[in-house]
Amino acid sequence: MPGPLGIIAGQGGLPVALAAAATASGRAVVLAEMEGHPSGVPGGHPVVPFRVERLGRLFRDLRARGVDEVAMAGILHRPDFDPRRFDLKTLALVPRIFRGLKAGDDALLRLVIAIFEENGFRIRGAHEFLPEFVARPGAMTRTAPDPARQGDAARGRAILAALGPQDVAQACVVARGLCLGIESIYGTDALLSDVARHRPERRPETGGTFVKVAKPGQEMRADMPVIGPATVAGVAAAGLDGICLEAGRVMILDAGEAVRLAEEKGICIWAI
Incomplete structure (x- = not known):
């Protein structure tokens, strides 16, 4: 034992x-x-x-x-x-x-x-x-990502892939191809709060995708990226409508509530 x-x-x-x-x-x-x-x-x-x-x-x-x-x-x-x-x-x-x-x-x-x-x-x-908490490939919400969300997610993944070797950023926000924010040492909540605060200064004021991945070679035993219902609430407050995760390398806390809230707010969650 x-x-x-x-x-x-x-x-x-x-x-x-x-x-x-x-x-x-x-x-x-x-x-x-x-x-x-x-x-x-x-x-x-x-x-x-x-x-x-x-x-x-x-x-x-x-x-x-x-x-x-x-x-x-x-x-x-x-x-x-x-x-x-x-x-x-x-x-x-x-x-x-x-x-x-x-x-x-x-x-x-x-x-x-x-x-x-x-x-x-x-x-x-x-x-x-907690293996059941790890994101699996595919859409978790009833709505699958449309081409606009997929394009923003691809742009976000490319940005994070470029920053990853510098040990910077697990997440970013992209809307219509424009990067609205990159996660810093202050974390995801600060990123989403910052985007929400500055959205009125930019067009479009709504839409866009939050992208969360692990850094290349990240030490997963200590810092596997995590989202949960609070993340979904932050995404909604920032006027976004998509959450793209890296399958197998991001965890979802209280996934049932996270998905319920996402569908209530018109947010698509998927993992690739």
Whole structure:
């Protein structure tokens, strides 16, 4: 029988779904939550609070609870460091950590995974426990994409393919061939909010496709792209009518509600 699954739990729906899936499979769950950033995962699971300056303590606390497998899920913000709090383990890692913080998200997450593995933990991807959440090819809504949506999606995929090697952007918005926005370090919600705010300055004011993909060679164990009902609501607020996902490399939280809301708002969702 495997031991408890440690979840480095950020915010959002993914750690909630992951903890529920692990529990349903018969595994205990231990939540590791960054101080000041509770995950909101229900169920009374043991919680190990941590600071990035004290990784040695985090590793000891997880091992003390029998954890040797770890999954990362949810939104984790890049931390501010207090050098006075570094323990010896973290102090030895400082040069690597600061180099990682200057890189893109995928490079930073690869570093985090390497550090955990060097300290004896096996890293598991959330999608391994939630395979039904991974987008499959084809239309998910009753409406299939028309040529305009398909054209915008192709343009969006080309933009993201060009940016991917620079470890920038999992998503963009294209309307009638014009790029209205590219996801930055601030994430999908910020992208869609920005498009919604600036739509009145551009023609057309409605229509267009939100495109979400994984970066080439992305470390999927720590950062498989995710959308959910909140994404659909953001797409609707931005005046868009299409969501194109990369099949097999994007997860959908609460897919039933996401599709219901999309159909209510006249949005087509499909994966290729």
